[in-house]
Amino acid sequence: MRKKIIAANWKMNMTVSEAEAFLHTFLHEIGGENGVEIVIVPPFTALAKVSEILGRGQAAKLGAQNMHWEKSGAFTGEISAQMLRELYVRYVVIGHSERRTLFGETDDIVNRKVRASLEAALKPVVCIGETLEQRDAGEVESVLHRQIKVGLQGLSVRELSDTVIAYEPVWAIGTGRTATPEQAQAAHAFIRKTLSELWDSATADKVRIQYGGSVKPQNAAELMSEPDIDGALVGGASMDPRGFAEIVKAAMPAH
Ligand code: 13P
Secondary structure, rough: OOEEEEEOOOOOOOOHHHHHHHHHHHHHHHOOOOOOEEEEOOOOOHHHHHHHHHHOOOOOOOEEEOOOEEEOOOOOOOOHHHHHHOOOOOOOEEEHHHHHHOOOOOOOHHHHHHHHHHHHHOOOEEOOOOOOOHHOOOOOOHHHHHHHHHHHHOHHHHHHHHHEEEOHHHOOOOOOOOOOOOHHHHHHHHHHHHHHOOOOOHHHHHHHEEEOOOOOHHHHHHHHOOOOOEEEOHHHHOOHHHHHHHHHHOOOOOO
């Protein structure tokens, strides 16, 4: 059974004090152990404070939004895996479509970052997904196949099972236009099939595939009930602590 993983990607939002206020309410709302892995992904500036508040408790884990593939050096404005590790970061989002389109990240760059994160024992959350033009042109599967093949090239079976994939159709990000559960499930099943072809089916069965793109409390339960949807990477709706707690609750295993 794959444990669902729900992550809050705050993007370039939330100051340190806003992050503190969020956690105060959110941790109260979700209570104790709930069978869902929760990851808070603040901007770099709030990592230390969020890390301190989460402490050693298992209520939620810490993620970062990006990292550089080199260990250190003259890379002004960049952050290394080791810097994240020191703050007890466990996950790192790699290849988000905003990084790809606004900051020129290619599948090759994604691959370097994925490998560097795994070498540093950080689990990558690798974002893939097609644009609207690509969907309209019938290219969903070829785009996803390329992003997986190149982005995850060279990963061992062990490394692949530590990797989370986030299917985020670009046309659904921040638009309020969610993929239907059927559209998302079809893409997730294709991603799992591709993993089983490029690695093997036992490993593909272990990999968690999150859906991202306009996930809200109102649509989370329906998306999470699909067999290959193993969680959500939530942008806008993750900044409201009560709404995000509702999304987490929608992913809890049925009793
Ligand atoms: P929204 O939830 O705001 O659509 O963003 C999705 C996303 O990009 C998460 O990484």
